Amino acid sequence: MSTKNLVVKTLNELYDLMGLSHSVIDQSSGFSILYLQDLFSEYPVSSIPFRPNFFSFLFIKDAFGNYTIDDLNFPMVPGTVYFTNPGNFRRFEWHKITDTCLLVFNESYLKEQVHPDIYREFSFLLTETVEPRVLTPEQFVIIEELYTFIYREHHGQSPYKNKVIGSSVVTLLLKIKEYFFQDYNPIYEGNRSSQIVKTFKQNLEQHFRDLASGKTDTQLRVQDYADKQFLHVNYLSSVITSKTGKSITAWIADKTIAEAKVMLQDKSMNIKEIAAKLGFLEASHFSNYFKKHTHQSPADYRRQLV
Incomplete structure (x- = not known):
C-alpha cells in the first residue's frame, strides 16, 4: 500500500x-x-x-x-x-x-x-x-x-x-x-469516482437500515453493490479502494460491527436474534466474525456496557 x-x-x-x-x-x-x-x-x-x-x-x-x-x-x-x-x-x-x-x-x-x-x-x-x-x-x-x-x-x-x-x-x-x-446541491458532487463512492456509501447504509428493520435478512456481496450501480465488480472495487484506501469488504466489516454494537445495547435481543438480523445464518458465525474484528465476543462486549 x-x-x-x-x-x-x-x-x-x-x-x-x-x-x-x-x-x-x-x-x-x-x-x-x-x-x-x-x-x-x-x-x-x-x-x-x-x-x-x-x-x-x-x-x-x-x-x-x-x-x-x-x-x-x-x-x-x-x-x-x-x-x-x-x-x-x-x-x-x-x-x-x-x-x-x-x-x-x-x-x-x-x-x-x-x-x-x-x-x-x-x-x-x-x-x-x-x-x-x-x-x-x-x-x-x-x-x-x-x-x-x-x-x-x-x-x-x-x-x-x-x-x-x-x-x-x-x-x-x-x-x-x-x-x-443550506445551498448544497447533492445532485452534483465532484467527479465520477466521487459519485460512485458516495452512492456506494448510501447503498451500504440503506442495506443495513433494511437489515435492522427486518426488510431483508440477507447480506449483500460485493457483486451486489456493483450491480446496484451497473458497474463491473472489479471496477467498483478499484474505485472504492483508490478513493478511500479501504476495500469494499473492509467497509462492509466496519458497518457490520458498528450496527452490531448498537444492537448489543438492546438487552431484549439475544445474540442469536442479532446474528439473524445482520444476515448471519448461525449465531456462531456472527460471534466469530465479531471477535475477529473487535478481539472480544459479543457476550463480552455486552457485559462491559454500563
Whole structure:
C-alpha cells in the first residue's frame, strides 16, 4: 500500500506514526475532543499523507497552515471549520496554532451515542468531500460555545456525560448543517469516482437500515453493490479502494460491527436474534466474525456496557 493509501484507525495511531506525544487523547469510547495548542509546541508540524477511518471536525479560531483533502488544497485561517469523513486522503501542515479545537469520532460512536439512524438526518456525513467554510464571527461564536461545552463534559466526571455529549453533538451537527448545507446541491458532487463512492456509501447504509428493520435478512456481496450501480465488480472495487484506501469488504466489516454494537445495547435481543438480523445464518458465525474484528465476543462486549 502506498503512503497515500495509508489508513489510520485512530488519532492516536496517526500521532504514533508521526512520532508525536498524544497523552491528552483518549479515544477508547470512539470519541475525543482536544485543543491542538496543547499538543504541538514546535512549528511547523507536517503530517504524513493518510486516510482516516474516523470523522473529524476542525474548528480554527486562531491558527495558520495548509490542509489537503483529496486533491484539493486549502489554507487554514481563523474562523474556519473543516469536516472530513472516513476515506478522504488528507495531509496537513501547521505554521502556528493559538486556539484550535479538533473533534473526532467513529461511526460506532455516532450509532451508539448520537442516533442509530444518524445518516437520515445528517446525510452530509456521507458526502465525499466537503470544502471548508469560513464562518461569520457570529456563527463561529455559536459553534465555539457548543464545542467548548462538549470539551468540558468530555473531561468531566458526570455519570451522564456520554448522553449529554451525544445530545450536544446532535446540536453541533444541526448548526453545521445550517451553516454548510443550506445551498448544497447533492445532485452534483465532484467527479465520477466521487459519485460512485458516495452512492456506494448510501447503498451500504440503506442495506443495513433494511437489515435492522427486518426488510431483508440477507447480506449483500460485493457483486451486489456493483450491480446496484451497473458497474463491473472489479471496477467498483478499484474505485472504492483508490478513493478511500479501504476495500469494499473492509467497509462492509466496519458497518457490520458498528450496527452490531448498537444492537448489543438492546438487552431484549439475544445474540442469536442479532446474528439473524445482520444476515448471519448461525449465531456462531456472527460471534466469530465479531471477535475477529473487535478481539472480544459479543457476550463480552455486552457485559462491559454500563
